[in-house]
Amino acid sequence: xxxxxxxxxxxxxxxxxxxxxxxxxxxxxxxxxxxxxxxxxxxxxxxxxxxxxxxxxxxxxxxxxxxxxxxxxxxxxxxxxxxxxxxxxxxxxxxxxxxxxxxxxxxxxxxxxxxxxxxxxxxxxxxxxxxxxxxxxxxxxxxxxxxxxxxxxxxxxxxxxxxxxxxxxxxxxxxxxxxxxxxxxxxxxxxxxxxxxxxxxxxxxxxxxxxxxxxxxxxxxxxxxxxxxxxxxxxxxxxxxxxxxxxxxxxxxxxxxxxxxxxxxxxxxxxxxxxxxxxxxxxxxxxxxxxxxxxxxxxxxxxxxxxxxxxxxxxxxxxxxxxxxxxxxxxxxxxxxxxxxxxxxxxxxxxxxxxxxxxxxxxxxxxxxxxxxxxxxxxxxxxxxxxxxxxxxxxxxxxxxxxxxxxxxxxxxxxxxxxxxxxxxxxxxxxxxxxxxxxxxxxxxxxxxxxxxxxxxxxxxx
Amino acid sequence: xxxxxxxxxxxxxxxxxxxxxxxxxxxxxxxxxxxxxxxxxxxxxxxxxxxxxxxxxxxxxxxxxxxxxxxxxxxxxxxxxxxxxxxxxxxxxxxxxxxxxxxxxxxxxxxxxxxxxxxxxxxxxxxxxxxxxxxxxxxxxxxxxxxxxxxxxxxxxxxxxxxxxxxxxxxxxxxxxxxxxxxxxxxxxxxxxxxxxxxxxxxxxxxxxxxxxxxxxxxxxxxxxxxxxxxxxxxxxxxxxxxxxxxxxxxxxxxxxxxxxxxxxxxxxxxxxxxxxxxxxxxxxxxxxxxxxxxxxxxxxxxxxxxxxxxxxxxxxxxxxxxxxxxxxxxxxxxxxxxxxxxxxxxxxxxxxxxxxxxxxxxxxxxxxxxxxxxxxxxxxxxxxxxxxxxxxxxxxxxxxxxxxxxxxxxxxxxxxxxxxxxxxxxxxxxxxxxxxxxxxxxxxxxxxxxxxxxxxxxxxx
Numbered sequence: 023x024x025x026x027x028x029x030x031x032x033x034x035x036x037x038x039x040x041x042x043x044x045x046x047x048x049x050x051x052x053x054x055x056x057x058x059x060x061x062x063x064x065x066x067x068x069x070x071x072x073x074x075x076x077x078x079x080x081x082x083x084x085x086x087x088x089x090x091x092x093x094x095x096x097x098x099x100x101x102x103x104x105x106x107x108x109x110x111x112x113x114x115x116x117x118x119x120x121x122x123x124x125x126x127x128x129x130x131x132x133x134x135x136x137x138x139x140x141x142x143x144x145x146x147x148x149x150x151x152x153x154x155x156x157x158x159x160x161x162x163x164x165x166x167x168x169x170x171x172x173x174x175x176x177x178x179x180x181x182x183x184x185x186x187x188x189x190x191x192x193x194x195x196x197x198x199x200x201x202x203x204x205x206x207x208x209x210x211x212x213x214x215x216x217x218x219x220x221x222x223x224x225x226x227x228x229x230x231x232x233x234x235x236x237x238x239x240x241x242x243x244x245x246x247x248x249x250x251x252x253x254x255x256x257x258x259x260x261x262x263x264x265x266x267x268x269x270x271x272x273x274x275x276x277x278x279x280x281x282x283x284x285x286x287x288x289x290x291x292x293x294x295x296x297x298x299x300x301x302x303x304x305x306x307x308x309x310x311x312x313x314x315x316x317x318x319x320x321x322x323x324x325x326x327x328x329x330x331x332x333x334x335x336x337x338x339x340x341x342x343x344x345x346x347x348x349x350x351x352x353x354x355x356x357x358x359x360x361x362x363x364x365x366x367x368x369x370x371x372x373x374x375x376x377x378x379x380x381x382x383x384x385x386x387x388x389x390x391x392x393x394x395x396x397x398x399x400x401x402x403x404x405x406x407x408x409x410x411x412x413x414x415x416x417x418x419x420x421x422x423x424x425x426x427x428x429x430x431x432x433x434x435x436x437x438x439x440x441x442x443x444x445x446x447x448x449x450x451x452x453x454x455x456x457x458x459x460x461x462x463x464x465x466x467x468x469x470x471x472x473x474x475x476x477x478x479x480x481x482x483x484x
Numbered sequence: 485x486x487x488x489x490x491x492x493x494x495x496x497x498x499x500x501x502x503x504x505x506x507x508x509x510x511x512x513x514x515x516x517x518x519x520x521x522x523x524x525x526x527x528x529x530x531x532x533x534x535x536x537x538x539x540x541x542x543x544x545x546x547x548x549x550x551x552x553x554x555x556x557x558x559x560x561x562x563x564x565x566x567x568x569x570x571x572x573x574x575x576x577x578x579x580x581x582x583x584x585x586x587x588x589x590x591x592x593x594x595x596x597x598x599x600x601x602x603x604x605x606x607x608x609x610x611x612x613x614x615x616x617x618x619x620x621x622x623x624x625x626x627x628x629x630x631x632x633x634x635x636x637x638x639x640x641x642x643x644x645x646x647x648x649x650x651x652x653x654x655x656x657x658x659x660x661x662x663x664x665x666x667x668x669x670x671x672x673x674x675x676x677x678x679x680x681x682x683x684x685x686x687x688x689x690x691x692x693x694x695x696x697x698x699x700x701x702x703x704x705x706x707x708x709x710x711x712x713x714x715x716x717x718x719x720x721x722x723x724x725x726x727x728x729x730x731x732x733x734x735x736x737x738x739x740x741x742x743x744x745x746x747x748x749x750x751x752x753x754x755x756x757x758x759x760x761x762x763x764x765x766x767x768x769x770x771x772x773x774x775x776x777x778x779x780x781x782x783x784x785x786x787x788x789x790x791x792x793x794x795x796x797x798x799x800x801x802x803x804x805x806x807x808x809x810x811x812x813x814x815x816x817x818x819x820x821x822x823x824x825x826x827x828x829x830x831x832x833x834x835x836x837x838x839x840x841x842x843x844x845x846x847x848x849x850x851x852x853x854x855x856x857x858x859x860x861x862x863x864x865x866x867x868x869x870x871x872x873x874x875x876x877x878x879x880x881x882x883x884x885x886x887x888x889x890x891x892x893x894x895x896x897x898x899x900x901x902x903x904x905x906x907x908x909x910x911x912x913x914x915x916x917x918x919x920x921x922x923x924x925x926x927x928x929x930x931x932x933x934x935x936x937x938x939x940x941x942x943x944x945x946x
Binding site for chain 2: 248338
């Protein structure tokens with residue numbers, strides 16, 4: 023898309039203002055907004071207030087709204103012709119332990135060099151304060167260079183994404199009328215690679231369940247009872263083993279019933295991404311894909327559901343040995359879902375399967391740990407096409423459409439509560455070490471992320 | 485057997501001295517001699533020193549001998565005519581977790597009432613401090629009432645029975661000449677029922693192994709990698725599930741190869757014991773036997789080998805949920821062996837089976853936790869007959885010969901290292917909750933256990 027004098031001016035403003043943008047980012051990174059730890063509740067409030075203040079200064083009507091947990095910042099820009107977008111990001115961060123593995127103070131942001139690239143090192147640099155500010159600074163550049171935003175923009179910036187986010191859906195329901203827009207924008211995802219921007223249009227959903235199998239009503243001595251008493255470790259292992267067939271598929275009845283094959287054109291596009299399976303697995307010390315034996319890794323991650331045993335425990339697990347037959351054994355099991363799958367139905371099928379496998383004298387207790395459906399953004403939408411164009415213009419090569427194996431529940435909430443499709447656009451990289459020590463955001467991600475949003479907003483306005 | 489004035493005096497001494505005996509038991513129960521946890525090494529030493537001190541005061545030449553682990557108390561009574569017995573028990577105890585299931589502090593022994601009987605509640609009350617003191621207090625009563633022990637008595641009291649006992653066999657080999665005797669006595673077993681004393685002549689052996697399965701070289705996010713990365717929890721569960729066939733038998737190749745059917749006369753004797761399967765299982769909240777579907781419970785426990793998963797752990801097992809694919813998963817697995825089975829052969833078969841099941845990219849680390857063959861004591865020995873008589877005299881009904889599903893490796897070592905047969909005589913009950921919360925020893929077990937040993941020593945001296 024050809025640039026306009028206005029767009030050129032805004033982009034120039036981004037470049038000139040980069041140092042000031044960084045200063046604002048550093049200010050936000052210094053606020054210890056760890057949402058999961060009640061000790062940092064005041065820091066979370068501080069972060070929300072600071073953001074609301076910045077947005078008000080930019081002409082938004084912004085405020086930090088109370089919830090039963092941390093505040094949600096809601097901001098509305100002036101009325102404009104063209105589409106109305108609702109931007110989402112989160113200002114809370116993960117805890118920083120193990121602190122001793124950080125090379126610098128996680129809340130004292132620094133510019134460092136890594137492999138010849140400049141990086142911003144701090145907790146939240148990438149996830150999600152850095153990403154959030156790419157959008158806010160893009161708005162600022164528009165305002166400074168042209169005196170106005172190019173389209174109507176609202177924002178909803180939450181503070182509990184890293185700690186379960188249970189208060190956001192009720193907040194959205196309570197304020198659904200106010201939050202109405204034409205499309206949601208989320209900045210919390212990766213680029214495809216260092217030079218290729220991407221929009222994530224498929225996100226897997228999640229059903230998480232915990233099961234506790236009880237056999238005898240007390241722990242038993244395996245000498246005194248072994249071979250005659252039911253061992254819940256054995257029962258649990260048999261249940262877990264039964265969840266996967268030898269070909270790697272999940273055995274729950276009806277599990278794949280609502281799973282569609284990906285359209286040929288999407289498959290062709292994914293094949294064209296040049297995804298290197300060996301490299302992907304090699305980075306974590308693996309060489310061969312597990313899972314469904316006839317599917318590519320990318321397909322398995324983006325377009326196929328899975329069942330994972332996230333935790334299991336039973337009996338004596340300390341040092342040494344204890345010849346016990348425990349009374350109970352537990353497992354935490356999750357299913358990643360793809361488009362079309364109903365979380366309720368999968369949970370019910372799982373529980374029915376477990377109950378059907380229970381031998382005599384065994385009982386099971388289920389504890390649900392949340393569930394959300396998968397999200398697919400229609401690949402033929404006008405907003406998607408425009409946003410892709412904006413990204414392509416900035417990076418000088420076509421932006422790609424990708425899936426993600428992870429789950430971003432807010433995208434599901436945008437759809438179910440507000441009826442909005444979501445464009446997931448982000449500038450993070452897989453080596454950003456989010457949730458880990460020494461989290462970083464490439465300076466290029468920040469700078470060109472701002473420029474990218476400037477162009478995406480222009481494209482959406484066009 | 486008729487009593488003698490001397491025997492009567494010793495039995496009277498037991499009755500009069502019971503409160504003092506209990507005080508000594510409580511002192512020992514307060515020492516936290518958990519052998520498997522290095523944090524309690526000092527407590528183990530304290531227990532050994534206290535016992536050695538008590539035995540020295542009784543005229544034994546006793547000392548706590550160092551080993552690479554916890555000390556072994558060795559004591560020798562004065563030379564006497566008649567047989568020379570070597571008594572064995574252990575002063576170490578199992579860990580106490582889960583602590584929250586205890587109704588009282590496990591190391592603050594108490595006398596309580598249960599179903600109209602007085603019970604001593606504490607970790608080790610039954611296994612094996614209470615049982616050990618029945619013998620020591622019997623020696624004390626002999627000494628106090630007659631000024632001497634009735635036969636020559638040596639003792640070997642170990643502190644690593646609950647944690648693999650790796651240091652005892654080398655200790656026995658190093659001190660074989662000193663430990664020579666005519667027969668070994670072990671107090672670590674049950675009575676047949678509340679009123680019927682028994683001597684155990686068949687003990688299962690044990691092979692314990694730990695396996696650690698590693699897949700990726702780090703923990704992974706199950707959204708980013710789930711379905712493509714090997715999950716070691718799943719691999720471990722499949723290995724465990726594969727160890728049992730649907731009919732409850734153990735699947736290892738050759739597992740039953742050296743297992744003989746029990747002789748008809750033994751089977752007849754066992755049938756005559758009137759063992760109540762429903763009651764046995766009912767006491768721990770079970771109603772149907774697991775294990776081999778065509779065997780009786782008694783046969784499964786005493787004469788059939790088993791495989792038990794004593795512990796397993798992998799991934800996130802705390803509160804809440806974490807969508808992790810762990811790098812590693814571990815299990816502690818043991819096999820109970822019967823006469824004829826070779827521990828080495830079973831361990832090798834197990835490891836070969838695990839290795840054969842390993843999928844690509846997975847490695848396994850094995851950690852052995854001890855192994856011992858099963859033991860059978862000849863049923864026609866003179867010492868056995870005398871000891872049975874002593875027990876029958878105390879309880880007023882014939883003592884019975886039984887098997888045991890548990891393993892007492894030291895009985896195998898007595899045979900192989902010192903050439904000694906072992907008489908396993910104990911006063912515990914199946915509801916003692918050994919290795920479990922709220923372990924107890926009936927006050928009657930303690931009191932009449934002491935009296936029983938007084939009579940057994942008299943019978944051996946005759």
